Amino acid sequence: MQGWLEIKAEVSRRINVREWPPGSLLPAETALANEFGCARATVNRALRELAEAGLLVRRRRAGTVVAEHPVRKASFDIPVIRLEVEQAGRRYAHRVLHRLHETPPASVRTLFGLVATARAIKLDTLHLADDMPYAWETRWINTKAVPDARQQDFEAVSANEWLVRNAPFSGGRYTVGARLAGAELSAALNCGSGEPLVVVERNTVDLDGLGITQVQLVYAPGHLLRGGI
Amino acid sequence: MQGWLEIKAEVSRRINVREWPPGSLLPAETALANEFGCARATVNRALRELAEAGLLVRRRRAGTVVAEHPVRKASFDIPVIRLEVEQAGRRYAHRVLHRLHETPPASVRTLFGLVATARAIKLDTLHLADDMPYAWETRWINTKAVPDARQQDFEAVSANEWLVRNAPFSGGRYTVGARLAGAELSAALNCGSGEPLVVVERNTVDLDGLGITQVQLVYAPGHLLRGGI
DNA sequence: CAGTGGTCTAGACCACAAG
DNA sequence: TTGTGGTCTAGACCACTGG
Missing domain, CATH: 1.10.10.10 (Winged helix-like DNA-binding domain superfamily/Winged helix DNA-binding domain)
Known part of the structure; x- marks a missing residue:
C-alpha cells in the first residue's frame, strides 16, 4: 500500500x-x-x-x-459541434441563416451587463451532418466582452468554434429540456411538426463574470446527450 | 505569486x-x-x-x-430525488405502482451479466412533489449484484434512495433525450398526451463492472436539468 | 538516452472551526 | 484553545516517451 x-x-x-x-x-x-x-x-x-x-x-x-447521501456527479463533454459530428464519421457543415445586430431580451442584457438600448450580435445557425440537419442554434454574442466578433461573419468557422478558440471563458451554466417542433423548427430540421426535441441552453462568462455568449441548441429528433457518472 | x-x-x-x-x-x-x-x-x-x-x-x-480544441466539461449533480424535491421547498412522496420479478430485456441482461432465463426486480415508481407528479421511474435491479434488494418493497424508502445508500457503485453511463407523452405516461404524469418530456436513462455498475441497476426517469412537462460548466 | 511529467517524502506553517 | 485539513517546500526517484 x-x-x-x-x-x-x-x-x-x-x-x-x-x-x-x-x-x-x-x-x-x-x-x-x-x-x-x-x-x-x-x-x-x-x-x-x-x-x-x-x-x-x-x-x-x-x-x-x-457522505450521508453521496451525490453522484454526472458529467459530459461539450465538444465543438464540428468535432462531435466528425468523430461520428460524418461530414460537417453549417449555414449561417441570420446575422443581426439588435437589442437582446432582458435576460440576455442582464447576463451581458448591457443597458436597455445596447445591442448585441444575434446568430441563427443550422448545423449539418452529411447534409442532414443536425442542430439548430440561436445565439447571442456580447460584443462588449468579445469586440473581435464584430469582424466575423462566422461563415467559414462557426461561432461555436470561433468562440471556443478566441473568447476567454471561465465558466457558465446550462439547462437541458424538451420541446415540440413548431412550424419553423420542423422546416429547419426537416422533421415532422410535433416531434419531441432536446433543447440545450447555455451561457458562458469570462473571468470577470461578464457574459460572453448565450446559446440555445435544438437537436434533430432522436438525438441523445451521452455522459458518464 | x-x-x-x-x-x-x-x-x-x-x-x-x-x-x-x-x-x-x-x-x-x-x-x-x-x-x-x-x-x-x-x-x-x-x-x-x-x-x-x-x-x-x-x-x-x-x-x-x-489544447487546440478545449473541450468544456459540463457537469451536474444527480441527487436523491427526495432531496432534489425537498430542496425546492416541496413535499416529497412516492408510490410504487408495480414490483415484479421477471426476465429483463437483452440489453439489461447483458449489463447485469445474466443468462437468458434469469430474472431481476422490475419497479415502476411515481415520484411526487406536493402531491403533483414529478417523475415516472422504470427500474431494473440486479439481485445478483444486490441480494438484499429481495427483501425490500421500496415503499418506505424509494429504490433510488435505498440503492444510493446500500449498493456500492463505482460508475455508470447515462443518456438524456426527449419523448412524447403517450397514453400511459400522460395518465401517470397527469399531463396532456403529446407533451414533450425529458427522459434520462442511466445505469450504474459496481467495482467489478457488474450492473447494479438500470433506470429510466421521465420527468413531468417543463422539467429542466440544470448544470454548470 | 535524456528530459519530461507523475508521484512520494518528511517536515513545516497556516486557516478554519468545534468546543 | 486546539486539532483538523489545506497547502507549500526541497528533494528524490520513477515511468514514460521522443529523438
Missing part, C-alpha cells in the same frame, strides 16, 4: 463494505498515513479526490466524514 | 490572451516553478487541474501543450 490510487481504492472499499458507514468519522490524515505507511500528502490526495467525487465531506477541525 | 490557485489563474490568463496560443508548448514545470518562485509541486497542482479541465494536454517527455 503506497500509491494514492491504492489508498483511494482501499478507502472506497471500506466505505462500500460499511466498515465506514455513511455519517461516520474517518481517522485523521496523520493516523491513516501511519496505518498505510506513507506520507500524509499521499493520504490527502486520495481523500481529496474522494471528496471531489462526493463520497466524503471534509472540513477543517471537524475531520473527514462519509 | 505563490498559491496554486494564483498560478492556475495566471497560466489561464496567458492562454486566454494568446501569450500561449493553442498548440504551443509551455515551459517545463521546473522553469515555471523558477519563474513563479515556488516549488515544482505547486506548479504541478495548477497545471494538473488545468489539464483535467481540458485546457492543457500533458505528456511525459513531450511536455505541456495548450
Whole structure:
C-alpha cells in the first residue's frame, strides 16, 4: 500500500463494505498515513479526490466524514459541434441563416451587463451532418466582452468554434429540456411538426463574470446527450 | 505569486490572451516553478487541474501543450430525488405502482451479466412533489449484484434512495433525450398526451463492472436539468 | 538516452472551526 | 484553545516517451 490510487481504492472499499458507514468519522490524515505507511500528502490526495467525487465531506477541525447521501456527479463533454459530428464519421457543415445586430431580451442584457438600448450580435445557425440537419442554434454574442466578433461573419468557422478558440471563458451554466417542433423548427430540421426535441441552453462568462455568449441548441429528433457518472 | 490557485489563474490568463496560443508548448514545470518562485509541486497542482479541465494536454517527455480544441466539461449533480424535491421547498412522496420479478430485456441482461432465463426486480415508481407528479421511474435491479434488494418493497424508502445508500457503485453511463407523452405516461404524469418530456436513462455498475441497476426517469412537462460548466 | 511529467517524502506553517 | 485539513517546500526517484 503506497500509491494514492491504492489508498483511494482501499478507502472506497471500506466505505462500500460499511466498515465506514455513511455519517461516520474517518481517522485523521496523520493516523491513516501511519496505518498505510506513507506520507500524509499521499493520504490527502486520495481523500481529496474522494471528496471531489462526493463520497466524503471534509472540513477543517471537524475531520473527514462519509457522505450521508453521496451525490453522484454526472458529467459530459461539450465538444465543438464540428468535432462531435466528425468523430461520428460524418461530414460537417453549417449555414449561417441570420446575422443581426439588435437589442437582446432582458435576460440576455442582464447576463451581458448591457443597458436597455445596447445591442448585441444575434446568430441563427443550422448545423449539418452529411447534409442532414443536425442542430439548430440561436445565439447571442456580447460584443462588449468579445469586440473581435464584430469582424466575423462566422461563415467559414462557426461561432461555436470561433468562440471556443478566441473568447476567454471561465465558466457558465446550462439547462437541458424538451420541446415540440413548431412550424419553423420542423422546416429547419426537416422533421415532422410535433416531434419531441432536446433543447440545450447555455451561457458562458469570462473571468470577470461578464457574459460572453448565450446559446440555445435544438437537436434533430432522436438525438441523445451521452455522459458518464 | 505563490498559491496554486494564483498560478492556475495566471497560466489561464496567458492562454486566454494568446501569450500561449493553442498548440504551443509551455515551459517545463521546473522553469515555471523558477519563474513563479515556488516549488515544482505547486506548479504541478495548477497545471494538473488545468489539464483535467481540458485546457492543457500533458505528456511525459513531450511536455505541456495548450489544447487546440478545449473541450468544456459540463457537469451536474444527480441527487436523491427526495432531496432534489425537498430542496425546492416541496413535499416529497412516492408510490410504487408495480414490483415484479421477471426476465429483463437483452440489453439489461447483458449489463447485469445474466443468462437468458434469469430474472431481476422490475419497479415502476411515481415520484411526487406536493402531491403533483414529478417523475415516472422504470427500474431494473440486479439481485445478483444486490441480494438484499429481495427483501425490500421500496415503499418506505424509494429504490433510488435505498440503492444510493446500500449498493456500492463505482460508475455508470447515462443518456438524456426527449419523448412524447403517450397514453400511459400522460395518465401517470397527469399531463396532456403529446407533451414533450425529458427522459434520462442511466445505469450504474459496481467495482467489478457488474450492473447494479438500470433506470429510466421521465420527468413531468417543463422539467429542466440544470448544470454548470 | 535524456528530459519530461507523475508521484512520494518528511517536515513545516497556516486557516478554519468545534468546543 | 486546539486539532483538523489545506497547502507549500526541497528533494528524490520513477515511468514514460521522443529523438
